Amino acid sequence: MAPAAALGIVRHKVSSEDWIMRGILGAIALYLLVAIVLPLYALLSKGFQDKDGNFTGLDNFTEFFTTPALSQSVANSLTISSISTVIVVSLAFVYAYALTRSCMAFKSLFKGIALIPILMPSLLPAISLIFMFGKQGFLTFMLFGNEIYGPIGIVMGEVIYIFPHVLMIILISMSMSDGRLYEASQSLGAGPVRTFFTVTLPSIRYGLVSAGFVAFTLIITDFGVPKVVGGQYNVLATDVYKQVIGRQDFEMGAVVSMVLLVPAVIAFAADRIIQRKQVAILTARAVPYAPTPSPRFDAIMTAYCALVGIVIVGILSVAMFASLVKFWPYNLSLTLANYDFSLRDGGGGDSYFNSVKMASWTAVIGTCVIFTGAYLVEKSKGFLAGRAAMQFLVMMPMAVPGLSLGLAYIFFFNHPGNPLNFLYHTLPILVICTITHFYTVSHLTAITALKQIDNEFESVSASLKVPFYKTFWRVTVPICVPAILDISMYLFVNAMTTVSAVVFLYSPDTALASVAVLNMDDAGEQASAAAMGIMIVLTAGGARLLHAVLTRGLARRTQAWRKR
Amino acid sequence: MTGKDAYLKVENLTKMFGDFTALEDISLEVFEGEFVCFLGPSGCGKTTLLRAIAGLDIQTHGRVEQAGKDISGLPPLERDFGIVFQSYALFPNLTVHQNVAYGLVSRKTSKPEIDARVAELLESVGLVDQEDKYPAQLSGGQQQRVALSRALATKPGLLLLDEPLSALDAKVRIRLRHEIKALQHQLGVTTIMVTHDQEEALTMADRIVVINEGVIEQVGTPQDIYSRPVNPFVADFIGTMNFLSGVAGNQAQVRLGDIELTTNNCPDGIQKDDPITVCIRPEDIATRGVTPDTENAVPTVIETLEFLGSFYRASLAVQDAGETTIRADFSINLVRDLDIKEGQEFTVALPSDHIRVYGEIFTHADDLI
Ligand SMILES: Nc1ncnc2c1ncn2[C@@H]1O[C@H](COP(=O)(O)OP(=O)(O)O)[C@@H](O)[C@H]1O
Ligand SMILES: [Mg+2]
Numbered sequence: 001m002a003p004a005a006a007l008g009i010v011r012h013k014v015s016s017e018d019w020i021m022r023g024i025l026g027a028i029a030l031y032l033l034v035a036i037v038l039p040l041y042a043l044l045s046k047g048f049q050d051k052d053g054n055f056t057g058l059d060n061f062t063e064f065f066t067t068p069a070l071s072q073s074v075a076n077s078l079t080i081s082s083i084s085t086v087i088v089v090s091l092a093f094v095y096a097y098a099l100t101r102s103c104m105a106f107k108s109l110f111k112g113i114a115l116i117p118i119l120m121p122s123l124l125p126a127i128s129l130i131f132m133f134g135k136q137g138f139l140t141f142m143l144f145g146n147e148i149y150g151p152i153g154i155v156m157g158e159v160i161y162i163f164p165h166v167l168m169i170i171l172i173s174m175s176m177s178d179g180r181l182y183e184a185s186q187s188l189g190a191g192p193v194r195t196f197f198t199v200t201l202p203s204i205r206y207g208l209v210s211a212g213f214v215a216f217t218l219i220i221t222d223f224g225v226p227k228v229v230g231g232q233y234n235v236l237a238t239d240v241y242k243q244v245i246g247r248q249d250f251e252m253g254a255v256v257s258m259v260l261l262v263p264a265v266i267a268f269a270a271d272r273i274i275q276r277k278q279v280a281i282l283t284a285r286a287v288p289y290a291p292t293p294s295p296r297f298d299a300i301m302t303a304y305c306a307l308v309g310i311v312i313v314g315i316l317s318v319a320m321f322a323s324l325v326k327f328w329p330y331n332l333s334l335t336l337a338n339y340d341f342s343l344r345d346g347g348g349g350d351s352y353f354n355s356v357k358m359a360s361w362t363a364v365i366g367t368c369v370i371f372t373g374a375y376l377v378e379k380s381k382g383f384l385a386g387r388a389a390m391q392f393l394v395m396m397p398m399a400v401p402g403l404s405l406g407l408a409y410i411f412f413f414n415h416p417g418n419p420l421n422f423l424y425h426t427l428p429i430l431v432i433c434t435i436t437h438f439y440t441v442s443h444l445t446a447i448t449a450l451k452q453i454d455n456e457f458e459s460v461s462a463s464l465k466v467p468f469y470k471t472f473w474r475v476t477v478p479i480c481v482p483a484i485l486d487i488s489m490y491l492f493v494n495a496m497t498t499v500s501a502v503v504f505l506y507s508p509d510t511a512l513a514s515v516a517v518l519n520m521d522d523a524g525e526q527a528s529a530a531a532m533g534i535m536i537v538l539t540a541g542g543a544r545l546l547h548a549v550l551t552r553g554l555a556r557r558t559q560a561w562r563k564r
Numbered sequence: 565m566t567g568k569d570a571y572l573k574v575e576n577l578t579k580m581f582g583d584f585t586a587l588e589d590i591s592l593e594v595f596e597g598e599f600v601c602f603l604g605p606s607g608c609g610k611t612t613l614l615r616a617i618a619g620l621d622i623q624t625h626g627r628v629e630q631a632g633k634d635i636s637g638l639p640p641l642e643r644d645f646g647i648v649f650q651s652y653a654l655f656p657n658l659t660v661h662q663n664v665a666y667g668l669v670s671r672k673t674s675k676p677e678i679d680a681r682v683a684e685l686l687e688s689v690g691l692v693d694q695e696d697k698y699p700a701q702l703s704g705g706q707q708q709r710v711a712l713s714r715a716l717a718t719k720p721g722l723l724l725l726d727e728p729l730s731a732l733d734a735k736v737r738i739r740l741r742h743e744i745k746a747l748q749h750q751l752g753v754t755t756i757m758v759t760h761d762q763e764e765a766l767t768m769a770d771r772i773v774v775i776n777e778g779v780i781e782q783v784g785t786p787q788d789i790y791s792r793p794v795n796p797f798v799a800d801f802i803g804t805m806n807f808l809s810g811v812a813g814n815q816a817q818v819r820l821g822d823i824e825l826t827t828n829n830c831p832d833g834i835q836k837d838d839p840i841t842v843c844i845r846p847e848d849i850a851t852r853g854v855t856p857d858t859e860n861a862v863p864t865v866i867e868t869l870e871f872l873g874s875f876y877r878a879s880l881a882v883q884d885a886g887e888t889t890i891r892a893d894f895s896i897n898l899v900r901d902l903d904i905k906e907g908q909e910f911t912v913a914l915p916s917d918h919i920r921v922y923g924e925i926f927t928h929a930d931d932l933i
Contacts, residue, residue: 009624009625010622010623010625010626010636010637011637012622012637012639013637013639014639015639015641015642017639018639381620454651454653456651456653457653459618459620459640459649460647460649460653462620462640463640463643463646463715463720464646464666464670464714465641465670465671466666466667466669467641467670470670471655474655478657560698560700561656561699561701562656562700
């Protein structure tokens with residue numbers, strides 16, 4: 001043995017398996033590069049150019065901030081988002097409190113009702129609000145002479161639309177807090193109010209802050225609600241749309257969507273920091289809290305949840321009812337005419353099938369790509385730089401609002417010099433855009449599931465000379481089926497309901513249901529818009545139902561080996 | 565063992581995690597059919613060494629050679645080993661049969677052959693009737709046996725076990741020690757087992773490699789390591805040991821305070837009046853028939869007598885050695901026959917054969933593990 005050889009750094013032989021892993025990981029990284037990094041770069045550079053593509057420095061931004069009509073939107077967006085965030089977090093907090101800390105009846109029913117808005121495009125609650133509070137609405141008197149079109153309508157619509165998202169975050173953080181703290185507090189003689197302020201609030205403060213950031217981001221980047229009920233009240237999200245679709249001013253659209261990017265990125269970063277802190281708390285062994293019955297408190301909580309539930313069900317019912325009558329509110333005889341989309345402007349009957357097709361492809365391809373990517377990031381060995389880069393790439397989509405992403409796609413894919421130009425205005429680009437838009441949450445779901453699997457499966461497999469992909473297919477995937485179903489359901493439902501990213505990308509041949517809702521509403525065909533919205537809700541609801549049935553059946557079939 | 569070529573050779577192996585040196589210049593040999601234990605406190609680098617040998621976490625420097633072939637940089641897939649992890653890493657969605665057959669299926673073995681091999685393995689670990697169960701339906705000990713069968717199914721040249729028993733409760737653990745050892749002996753497969761449990765290592769291993777803070781402290785048979793630990797760390801880590809500080813005297817003499825002791829094990833290079841550590845195990849202290857004239861007789865006072873079931877552990881105060889306390893084992897017979905009580909004066913002897921002297925000052929750390 002030569003001593004020199006012993007001192008040298010050992011060269012790892014890279015096996016063919018490693019090459020396969022790296023190849024796939026590289027391909028997915030390349031996908032993200034094309035699907036998010038390069039488009040975003042195209043968007044950012046567009047903001048510094050004039051119409052002819054000359055670099056103009058900050059001219060566009062100067063114009064933006066010195067044009068009162070434009071800069072006013074910044075103030076409007078911030079105001080609306082702040083107010084809505086405070087309201088929705090408060091409402092959801094009490095709702096979550098009722099679900100976890102009271103002994104009221106029908107908890108799962110109330111939870112189910114609260115989740116309904118997830119199945120809607122954000123346009124739908126806004127359209128419902130117009131049926132209720134618009135010029136011919138049956139509840140208009142409740143606004144005391146104020147108009148639904150404007151800040152009031154936006155806040156109401158956003159609160160309803162965002163409610164389930166916020167509720168879920170708070171519910172998770174509440175159900176994780178430690179029951180022993182409550183016992184300790186009570187045994188020390190602290191009353192319910194004191195316990196609330198010394199135990200409940202501190203233990204979920206990260207959950208609340210996180211919910212606040214998520215709510216703020218979702219609201220400020222949402223485009224459906226202000227589009228329908230915003231009236232003359234301009235916000236950033238509608239400005240992007242107006243600049244691009246209305247005025248064909250792509251450069252200013254880029255500037256506005258970059259301004260929109262700022263709060264989204266800040267909220268995203270803050271949320272990541274908070275999440276990390278919360279994880280640290282949760283890893284401590286906690287005993288779930290078991291509430292004790294208290295008739296008066298339980299009754300109050302039931303009443304509160306019933307009230308919120310009625311509003312949500314009401315929003316859905318009004319849309320459904322309005323879509324089923326001849327002419328709201330003058331002729332209330334029932335008809336299915338509004339569901340004959342072939343007669344309508346802005347989409348036609350194909351749009352629904354396009355949406356289902358797009359959502360199915362998104363669910364299937366998205367789940368495969370995202371789960372495989374997550375697996376390789378989590379379980380492959382070596383190749384540290386590649387995995388670190390991948391970890392950064394997968395987080396990017398979360399920080400980019402749908403409108404900005406859609407606009408970025410125009411700039412990138414519609415560029416005549418881009419070899420991928422052929423994708424523009426096709427169904428595949430809608431699928432790519434949607435997968436990318438919802439990549440991060442799906443990826444994190446997959447990672448959570450993969451982290452629960454023994455890290456040595458790959459080692460054992462290698463020692464038995466079984467290639468990793470066989471073990472992936474025979475062991476990892478079957479174990480992760482529940483998470484895989486969750487991801488595909490999430491992708492499908494979001495692909496059905498999303499408007500913001502795809503609104504810039506569809507063509508007459510690839511019109512989507514959610515976009516059709518928008519266009520029919522624009523054209524004054526509110527009943528048909530509602531009808532299409534209901535179609536989306538039913539489809540998304542059907543997917544959820546199917547998901548529940550599959551998950552149940554699977555749990556029964558695999559209970560022999562799944563540890564509960 | 566000398567004369568034969570080693571089956572596994574590790575030469576000058578160093579493993580770095582960033583700036584942290586987890587293993588430093590490790591060299592060792594394992595012979596065909598041998599059962600070797602890596603023993604050391606947790607965090608000392610045992611798993612790291614095992615994973616380097618398996619190619620799961622390849623070393624920074626150094627060579628690994630198996631069956632005459634340099635495998636230093638090879639990925640695990642191209643090496644020849646079976647492995648059992650502390651967690652067992654059984655595939656939860658596959659039955660016992662499928663788990664054990666996992667490595668056979670991809671080897672173009674025919675189905676009857678696979679079934680026969682699986683049956684044979686399950687038979688040898690006593691799990692024949694559990695074939696169709698899932699891992700979650702088995703006890704910890706049974707899961708352990710399945711993991712072992714799976715690792716052995718492909719007849720690897722080297723079996724690696726990483727703390728295979730530490731997740732089990734005490735009774736099962738002791739039974740499995742014997743089972744694993746017997747199976748290993750029967751199959752003759754070269755085996756390396758990692759453990760932090762000295763008793764496990766002493767009862768199972770042909771040879772033990774004691775590791776501490778990334779370096780090898782001693783390699784030897786269990787008897788060797790137990791009775792001739794080469795330094796205070798090994799002496800302390802394995803078994804119970806008295807550590808007495810003293811100074812070197814003339815030739816084979818050491819002094820503890822006013823007491824002069826004769827020893828046969830004084831290391832070279834120690835000068836008169838050097839500070840030293842004198843070690844003796846409680847069970848090696850002579851208690852019967854000791855007179856003041858006996859070699860290395862030490863007058864003591866019995867401070868405490870702790871009843872430990874099959875014997876008493878006595879704490880003996882040695883005034884002449886500067887308030888030192890020595891622990892000694894008293895048999896039940898002795899205590900009964902001589903009616904020994906706490907507070908009594910009692911002379912013991914430290915037989916020169918069993919005294920070990922180290923030329924370094926060692927502060928005993930009870931919480932090393
Ligand atoms: N992947 C790693 N990265 C950094 N440090 C590690 C890694 N794996 C192990 N170590 C460190 O190396 C030392 C030895 O670890 P290990 O071999 O697991 O100890 P043990 O003897 O208990 O099996 C420990 O200090 C551990 O923290
Ligand atoms: Mg270890």
